[in-house]
Amino acid sequence: MNTDPMLAYAAAQFLYREAALLDERCWEEWDAMFTDEGMYWVPLQHGQEDPLNHASIFYENAIMRDVRRRRLNESRAWSQQPVTRTARIVGNVQIVEQSSSGLKVRSTFQMTEWRKGREQRHLAGHYTHDLVGETPGEWRIALKRVDLINCDGIQDCYEVFL
Amino acid sequence: MNAAELAALVKPDKVHKSVYTDPAIFDMEMDRIFGKAWVYVGHASQVPKAGDYWTTLIGREPVVMVRDRGGEIRVLYNRCPHKGAKLVADGCGNVGPLFRCPYHAWTFTLDGHIRGVPFKQGYNDTNFSLDDPEFSMRPVARVAERRGFVFCSLADEGPGLEEYLGGALASIDNFADRAPEGELEVAGGVMRVMQHSNWKIFFENLNDTGHPQATHESSFAAARRTVREKLGGKTPFELHIIEGNGEPNSFWEGLELRCYDYGHSYMDAIFNAPTDEISLEYRARLEAVHGPERTQEILSMNRHNTILYPSCSPHTGFQQLRVIRPISVDRTLVEIFTFRLKGTSDAFFQRTISYTNIVNSPSSMVMVDDIEVYQRCQEGMESDGGDWISQHRMAGHDVPFDGGLLGAGISEVPMRNQFRAWSAYMGETGA
Numbered sequence: 140m141n142t143d144p145m146l147a148y149a150a151a152q153f154l155y156r157e158a159a160l161l162d163e164r165c166w167e168e169w170d171a172m173f174t175d176e177g178m179y180w181v182p183l184q185h186g187q188e189d190p191l192n193h194a195s196i197f198y199e200n201a202i203m204r205d206v207r208r209r210r211l212n213e214s215r216a217w218s219q220q221p222v223t224r225t226a227r228i229v230g231n232v233q234i235v236e237q238s239s240s241g242l243k244v245r246s247t248f249q250m251t252e253w254r255k256g257r258e259q260r261h262l263a264g265h266y267t268h269d270l271v272g273e274t275p276g277e278w279r280i281a282l283k284r285v286d287l288i289n290c291d292g293i294q295d296c297y298e299v300f301l
Numbered sequence: 302m303n304a305a306e307l308a309a310l311v312k313p314d315k316v317h318k319s320v321y322t323d324p325a326i327f328d329m330e331m332d333r334i335f336g337k338a339w340v341y342v343g344h345a346s347q348v349p350k351a352g353d354y355w356t357t358l359i360g361r362e363p364v365v366m367v368r369d370r371g372g373e374i375r376v377l378y379n380r381c382p383h384k385g386a387k388l389v390a391d392g393c394g395n396v397g398p399l400f401r402c403p404y405h406a407w408t409f410t411l412d413g414h415i416r417g418v419p420f421k422q423g424y425n426d427t428n429f430s431l432d433d434p435e436f437s438m439r440p441v442a443r444v445a446e447r448r449g450f451v452f453c454s455l456a457d458e459g460p461g462l463e464e465y466l467g468g469a470l471a472s473i474d475n476f477a478d479r480a481p482e483g484e485l486e487v488a489g490g491v492m493r494v495m496q497h498s499n500w501k502i503f504f505e506n507l508n509d510t511g512h513p514q515a516t517h518e519s520s521f522a523a524a525r526r527t528v529r530e531k532l533g534g535k536t537p538f539e540l541h542i543i544e545g546n547g548e549p550n551s552f553w554e555g556l557e558l559r560c561y562d563y564g565h566s567y568m569d570a571i572f573n574a575p576t577d578e579i580s581l582e583y584r585a586r587l588e589a590v591h592g593p594e595r596t597q598e599i600l601s602m603n604r605h606n607t608i609l610y611p612s613c614s615p616h617t618g619f620q621q622l623r624v625i626r627p628i629s630v631d632r633t634l635v636e637i638f639t640f641r642l643k644g645t646s647d648a649f650f651q652r653t654i655s656y657t658n659i660v661n662s663p664s665s666m667v668m669v670d671d672i673e674v675y676q677r678c679q680e681g682m683e684s685d686g687g688d689w690i691s692q693h694r695m696a697g698h699d700v701p702f703d704g705g706l707l708g709a710g711i712s713e714v715p716m717r718n719q720f721r722a723w724s725a726y727m728g729e730t731g732a
Contacts, residue, residue, distance in 0.1 A: 181664070183490050183492060183662075184490055191647075191651045191654065192488075192489060192647060192650060192651060192654065193489050193490050193654065194489050194490045194491075194492060194637075194639060194654055194657050194658060194662065195658055195662070196492075196662055196663055196664050197658075197662070197664045198658050202527060202531065202532070202537065202539065202540070203539060203659075205527045205531055206520070206523045206524050206527045206540065206543065206666065207523075207666055209523035209526050209527060210519045210520050210522075210523035210666050213518070213519035213522055213523055215518040215519050215522070216519035216670070217516070217519065217670045217673045217674060217677075218669045218670050218672070218673035219519075291490075292493070293493040293494070293495050293634060294492070294493060294494055294495065294663035295494075295495055295663065296494070296663050296664070296665075296668070296669045296672055296673075297663050297664040297669075298664070298666075298669055
């Protein structure tokens, strides 16, 4: 919908930075991209509308994200010996809604995940970011939604943020 | 492998590693345990209307649970008697008034009986007959339902469901009794997590009071740090259920482990009934139906994981059911269901969802370390580094009672009890 190339460029750069922070396990800097009330959500159901009355793969507020990122750095996080490495590509970035206070950005991601001694895993899906802030420099994530194409399939465990 | 060789694999305080690693033993388990025991199929609330179905595996057998036109729940092999095609796709839905095979359009009524075949004249003067059960969908040998929980047995003979579950039956009853309307409803979706380990490892873990402090240190230590550094020492519900695993030895030693014949058991609750607003409102609803005395009786049966060997584990306090489907000797599929207690508020159910997101989701910060250590067990068992798996903790102190064994606190009695049942099943020859 939005055709302002500078805004589209800024939105893509925002997502690339976020992806890089995750791939580099910079959890605190990544979490700082969220608003205080910001949510990280990975639905269990295709097209899921309700995170409260239906289970999710992840539905995490600032507190749960704080526990998760601390756990990932715990010396006795057995399932992080050795740690998970990821590489993701974000593309097809589209601004799908825009208002004076923010915008909704949809993108597609491909993510490869590996731990030594375990099978390499390929994940794919769509990101939807609800960003608040009047200018790109002020943007914060109010909601990051990750729709995995296999959300309702049989899963191996997830540890790091997608 | 003969009966004496099988018997030699299970000692009173240890078991041979091959019971977890030998594919031939796995195959025997499918026949001798899953081919005989009462195995959980699904819940009646998943098939409310005629034609509604739910598919699952009973051992290696694909079955379909369906509600027929008379309202009865049937469990049928998901197999067309013509060419063997699975009649319905895996999952759930509604078949309509008849099952219809996607291959040659043979049709069956909802009780599995053959209704019609195309090209009927082609069967004149052959041995085909609509009255011959060989040409109908085969029902499983026995189906039984308790408070909506549907179990089946692939064997004609054996104890009835209630005798089979023994003292563990009370966990099912209490699950439903906790609903003000006395009924449960599957709601909130189903999670499916693959474990890269033998199915028995998971069962042994469910009542293993010796593992939480070691296995789950990463999550309870992280949660405690968050509470200290971000929340001024206050522990919200979500973190309470994580940090409970870090209780000291004395806590685990004080729990009771009660085991029943056929491999069932339960451990005392590790989270006490909360006294927040949602819990008090729920209690008031239960009291409005039953009065305070009966309500207290219902809520004081506070069990953590109950093991209904060999197929599922309800957690009544947070309305969860984990269903265990062995896939191969080193792969186990666990399906996690959440239940709405009929007559409770949305806020109450949302806590059920919150619990499952934190404890049972594939992203669970708690479960991920369990699944890691199960896989390390599986890989270690396959090594030549040793032949036996220890179950010595408080061995020799199991207290028998009529219908089971009692153990205290940190005992490994639930594991010994599971292998008592395992040996009885596996020792019997033939089906």
